[in-house]
Amino acid sequence: MSELPDGWEMVIGLEVHVELATASKLFCGCANQFGDEPNTNICPTCLGLPGSLPVPNAQAVEFAMTLGRALNCSVEPSIFARKNYFYPDMPKDFQTTQYEEPTNVEGFVQLPDGRSIGVERAHIEEDTGKSTHLGGGGRIHDATATLVDYNRAGVPLVEIVSHPVMHDADTARAYVAELRDILLATGVSDARMEEGSMRVDANVSVRPVGNDELRTRCEVKNINSLRSLGRAINYEARRHVDLWTNGESPRQETRHWDEDGGRTTSGRSKEDADDYRYFACPDLPPLTPTAEDIAAIDAAMPGLPAARRSALAVAAGVEVAETTLTVERGLDALVIAAIEAGADATAAMKHADQNLSDGQGQLTAESFAALVAMEADGALSSTQVKTVLAELVANGGEPAAIAADMGFEAMDTSELDTLLDGIIADSPDEWARFVEGDRKVQGHFVGQIMKATQGKADGKVVNQLMTARAAQS
Numbered sequence: 001m002s003e004l005p006d007g008w009e010m011v012i013g014l015e016v017h018v019e020l021a022t023a024s025k026l027f028c029g030c031a032n033q034f035g036d037e038p039n040t041n042i043c044p045t046c047l048g049l050p051g052s053l054p055v056p057n058a059q060a061v062e063f064a065m066t067l068g069r070a071l072n073c074s075v076e077p078s079i080f081a082r083k084n085y086f087y088p089d090m091p092k093d094f095q096t097t098q099y100e101e102p103t104n105v106e107g108f109v110q111l112p113d114g115r116s117i118g119v120e121r122a123h124i125e126e127d128t129g130k131s132t133h134l135g136g137g138g139r140i141h142d143a144t145a146t147l148v149d150y151n152r153a154g155v156p157l158v159e160i161v162s163h164p165v166m167h168d169a170d171t172a173r174a175y176v177a178e179l180r181d182i183l184l185a186t187g188v189s190d191a192r193m194e195e196g197s198m199r200v201d202a203n204v205s206v207r208p209v210g211n212d213e214l215r216t217r218c219e220v221k222n223i224n225s226l227r228s229l230g231r232a233i234n235y236e237a238r239r240h241v242d243l244w245t246n247g248e249s250p251r252q253e254t255r256h257w258d259e260d261g262g263r264t265t266s267g268r269s270k271e272d273a274d275d276y277r278y279f280a281c282p283d284l285p286p287l288t289p290t291a292e293d294i295a296a297i298d299a300a301m302p303g304l305p306a307a308r309r310s311a312l313a314v315a316a317g318v319e320v321a322e323t324t325l326t327v328e329r330g331l332d333a334l335v336i337a338a339i340e341a342g343a344d345a346t347a348a349m350k351h352a353d354q355n356l357s358d359g360q361g362q363l364t365a366e367s368f369a370a371l372v373a374m375e376a377d378g379a380l381s382s383t384q385v386k387t388v389l390a391e392l393v394a395n396g397g398e399p400a401a402i403a404a405d406m407g408f409e410a411m412d413t414s415e416l417d418t419l420l421d422g423i424i425a426d427s428p429d430e431w432a433r434f435v436e437g438d439r440k441v442q443g444h445f446v447g448q449i450m451k452a453t454q455g456k457a458d459g460k461v462v463n464q465l466m467t468a469r470a471a472q473s
Contacts (some may be wrong), residue, residue: 003234004105004206004237004238005084006416007073007208007209007257008206008207008209008241009099009167009206009207009208009209009213010167010168010169010205010233010237010459011164011204011206011215011217012164012166012167012168012169012171012203012204012233013161013162013165013166013177013202013203013217013371014160014166014172014175014176014200014201014202014203015159015160015161015162015163015200015201015203015219016157016160016162016179016198016199016200016201017031017127017157017158017159017160017198017199017200017201018067018159018160018179018183018188018191018197018198019031019155019156019196019197020059020060020063020064020155020156020157020158020188021063021073021128021187021190021192022057022059022060022063022156023048023059025057025126025155025156025388026057026060026089026096026124026126026155026156026157026390027045027052027054027055027056027057027096027126027154027284028043028045028046028054028055028154029043029109030042030043030045030046030074030154032155032156033151034192034196034279035195036151037147037319038147038149038151039150039151040151041151042153045154045198046150046153046154047091047092047150047153048091048092048093051094053283054096054281054283054284056284056285056287057156060124060156060298061103061124061287063156063158063186063188063189063307064103064104064122064124064156064158064188065104065150065294065297066186066188066297067104067122067158067182067183067186067188067189068103068104068107068122068295069186069298070182070186070301070304071104071105071107071108071109071119071122071182072119072158072181073104073105073106073111073121073122074104074105074106074107074117075103075289075294075297075371075442076101076102076103076104076105076289077097077101077286077287077288078098078101078103078123078126078286078287078288079100079281079284079286079287080096080097080098080280080281080284081096081097081098081099081100081103081278081279081280081281082094082096082097082278082279082280082281083095083096083097083099083125083278084096084276084277084278084419085129085276087131087222088129088131088146088148088444089128089129089130089131089148089150089153090128090129090153090183091129091150091153092404094126095126096125096126096281096284096429097123097124097125097159098123098124098125099123099128100278101286101372102121102122102123103122103123103287103289104119104121104123105120105121105159106118106120106121106326107119107122108373109162109175109178109179109182110178110306110440111171111174111175111178111320112178112305112309112321112323112324113174113320113413114320114321115171116144117163117165117166117171117175118162118163118165119160119161119162119163120161120162120163120211121159121160121161122158122159122160122161123158123159123161124157124158125157125159125184125395126154126155126156126157127152127153127154127155127156127157127345128152128153129145129148129149129150129151129152129153129195130148130149130151130152131146131148131157132147132149132433133145134144134146134147134180138456140400142385144145146426149272149403150295152196153328154368158188159170159406160179161261163173163219164203164214165203166465169229169231169233169234170230170231172202172230173226173229173230174228174346174437176200176226176229177226178305178306178463179191179196180193181199181327181328181453182200182304182305185302185303185304185305185429186302186304187302188313190315192367193224193225193226194224194225194413196222196224198209198224198428199223199224200222200223200224200229201219201220201221201222201223201443202219202220202223202229202232202233202236202285203217203218203219203220204217204218204219204220204233204237205217205218205240205250206237206240206241206244207351209255211368215240215244216250216251216252217250217251217252218236218240218252218253218254218255218262218264218301219255220230220232220233220252220254220257221254221255221267222255222256222257223257223351224410228257228259228472231257231259231262232257232264235262235263235264236255236264239264250293251269252266252462253266253267253268253269254267255267256260256437260332284332287354288300293326294333294434301340307327308323308332309323309324309327309329309332312326312327312332312335312336312337314472315335315339315340315345316335316336316339316345316346316348316349317335317345318345320348322349323349325353326349326352326353328392329352329353329356329357329359330359331352331356331359331360332370333366334352334360334363335349335352335373336365336425337365338365338368338369338372339369340365341365341368341370342373343368343369343373344373344376345374347372347375347376347451348369348372351372351385351389351402355386355389355390356389356393358393358449359393360393361391361392361393361394361396362392362394362395362396362397363389363392363393363396364396367392367396367397367398367399370398370399370400371380371385371388371392371399374399374400374403377459378461380403380408380458380462381455381457381458381459381461382458382459382460383450383455383459384403384406384408384455386404387408388406388408389403391406416449416453416457416461416462416465417465419449419452419457420445420449420462420465420466420469423448423449423452424469427444427445429443430445431445432455434466434470435470435473442463443465445456445462445466446462446466449462460466
């Protein structure tokens, strides 16, 4: 169920919870380490034992401000608050978070297609522990027992809250993918959705097209893959449409995504902010970043995906959307440097996108440019270029020397003509079909010549010879 019936549109807002890559937790010295034995990274502070007091982690605060600036947010003075609710994985029965005065406010994320998605806030909070419900469907209401691991309790989080301005699942997926790339670029999180260090809650509602009201929403919790995100949003939106169409309305609640069943299931009724009884945490001081602090963060900011896409688009003379894969693979600096060294931009991007999926290794921009030039000059076939490129990635070197060592050299056109004569004679029916315009058989002739030349022939030249020969027939 991917599309809504005519006359309906989705309204989507996302809350993305990101664990920060600090060595220790947000308010104590316990290790922030995934995968350790349960309940080994704990202390009186993260367990909320009487008499323990929190101390803010300076690196976590700096990471949060860095992320805020990367999201084009304004970094503001902020205070910590207590969010009160009971759940087994909340050892203190409250979560230390930010509410009325968050660290980062009003930013945006620019997608590869040029659209911007507004960010309402990106605030600091502590993670909860992890409950494992045994028996039944793995949910607390039908579990026979529950195990609680407090290793994660107190791990520093930033919760990134978008404005409800997305209207299809593909946009939501693109937004989360871009967030992940920003997190990796800044180094503030490893953004491993499969390990839970990046988790998405999707707030979904629907409304008639042309209506600007915000109807009752449901929050689909803890989605941990882009594929699941798209499926969950589409399912939930269609569920809402069916309810409204039948004269019913959704109940404001949290829901859980069942990947195997391809559906959401009810969790608990969704509280409003007043139900959490927020109040300023009496044990923690306000955070008051100075202009100098923010300037230092801006000065140290690495290249972010949107800016890198723009730079590559300018250098290569292409549309920004065409640079996405190159930037995702971290090859944009290599391609730009190769273009500056004289490489054809189209060829350099093609090889980066198609033949460097494992990275550039020992390949330098200068050798990359030289190799692209050899292909353009006809000194190497496209197959030979791939072979030389693999050697450059593995061990470096000079492409001309590597090509010579491998016995690669451009084949004379007359030699290819002679080979083509023989193959046409052996395959008269296939050649007749090619002359009549059936290009499906073209691969037969190219393959035979490649086999005869042990891959030394240039496929592009062979195709040109065949086309010219067919025109004369």
